[in-house]
Amino acid sequence: MKKTVMMLGPSTAAVSGVSTHLNQLFHSALAQQWELVQFQVGSEGRAESTLSKLWRFAISPLQFAVAICRLWPAIVHLNTSLEPKSYWRDIVYLLIAKLFGRRVLYQVHGGALPEQFFAGQPMRRWLLRRMLRLADAVVLLADIELQAYRQFDPRLVLSVIPNAIDLVPDPAGKEQQLQGPLTVAYVGRLARNKGIFELLDALALVRREGVALQLVIAGGGPDEAELRAAVERLALADQVRFAGPVFGKEKDELWARADVFGFPTYHREGLPYALLESMAARTVPLVCPVGAVPDVMQDGEHGVFVPPRDPAALAAALLRLERDRALLRRMGAAGRQRIEQAYTVERLARDFDAAYTRLCTEH
Known part of the structure; x- marks a missing residue:
């Protein structure tokens, strides 16, 4: 009989990285080994008034407790981030799960590093440490996070399980399209800290050099x-x-038509799905080395790193790729190979199967 894992996160119909993550797990081989059920938390994917939101805040913890009693999951898989809203909300669910003696896998999807989260607030830092210790396993997306959490508290049970994607067919013939001006794609939230305004400034600088690149903003x-x-x-x-x-x-x-993925974000990223998708499509990333990005790609091998908030550096990188199509082809091929080797949903399912098995074995 399969053991039950209760997944906490937003609606699987919402547009968010965590929703994508949940959908992948529910449709992967992991669902054949474990009984995966969802308990929805957060506002993403909901259409609600202020009054209904307040009611949800009040009743959701009780509903969660009832769901635990009804399903009695072997593991509660809590998907959260070190952002104030998520952190304070999910403390309640963590405490309830432990009150019922459930094993908790606490997965952090980006946000601040722990030393920075409550800097200058010793009591809140103490509480953060205590809450992380309550979890039976803390799962992170990036090696830089692993180092930071180890430094914050060596007693935490930590591991890294990066995001993954369903592979699209290999567009190996894409390199034949590298004729004329390059097409740059931006895929993501239209917010200033994603570097999109700097990308526009870089496009204007490139045009002054007589090169008119095309940019698609999705x-x-x-x-x-x-x-x-x-x-x-x-x-x-x-x-x-x-x-x-x-x-x-x-x-x-969109990925099939694009030559370059322009994503000079300086947001506190975890592991952007758009980065994995672009590399799988042989679309060369032009990104800042934030979050788990350096774990996935190497500068000059799979794509190009640029400093944040620097349109001139972005423009120089775009001109370099425009003028060296052979380099663009090599990095596109290397990016595809990197995703095939390490960032598929099959690998993701194996990693979580191993993590769940360890938690149940240790119990």
Whole structure:
């Protein structure tokens, strides 16, 4: 008989990295080895009024306790992040799970590093340490996080399980399309800290060198109106297309047509799915080395690292790739190989199967 794992996270219909993660696990081989069930937390994927949100805050912990009594899961898999809203909300679920004696896998999807999270607040830092110790296993996305959590508290039970993707068919013939100006794709939230405004500035600098690159911006977010105004101000309307949020086949087609993934984010990223998708499609990443990005790609081998908030460096990198198509082809092929070797859903399922088995064995 399969043992039950209760997954805590947003709606699987929501547009978020954690929703993608949950969907992958529910549809992977892991679901053949374990009985995976979801308990929805958070506002993502919900349409609710202020009053209904307050009611949810009040009743959700009780509903969680009832669900534990009804399903009696062997493991509670809590998906969270070191962001204030997620952290304070998920403390309650962690405490309830431990109150019922359940094994807890506490997976952190990015956010601040622990030393930075409550810097200058000793009581809150103490509470963070105590909460992390309550978890039976803490799963991280990146080696840099592993080092930081070890330094924060050597007693924590830590491991790294990176994100993964379903591989699209290998577009090996894509290199034949490298004719004319390069097409750059941005896929992500339209927010200033994702580096998208710097990418526009870089496009304008490249144009001054006589090169008119094309940029496709896919996604939505709080800064879209300001972003559109910046396109007009920089006179880039003939080079920039807003595609809106893209999913499934439409997203695959976008990657297939793009030569470069422009994503100079300086947000506290975990492991962006768009990075893995772009590399799988032989679309060369032009990114900042944040979060787990350096675990996935090496500068000059799979893509190009640029410093944050630096349009001039972005422009120089774009011109380099524009002028060296052989390098672009080599990095595209190396990126595809990297994803095939280490970032597939099959590997993800094996890693969590091993993690769950350890928790049940140690119990």
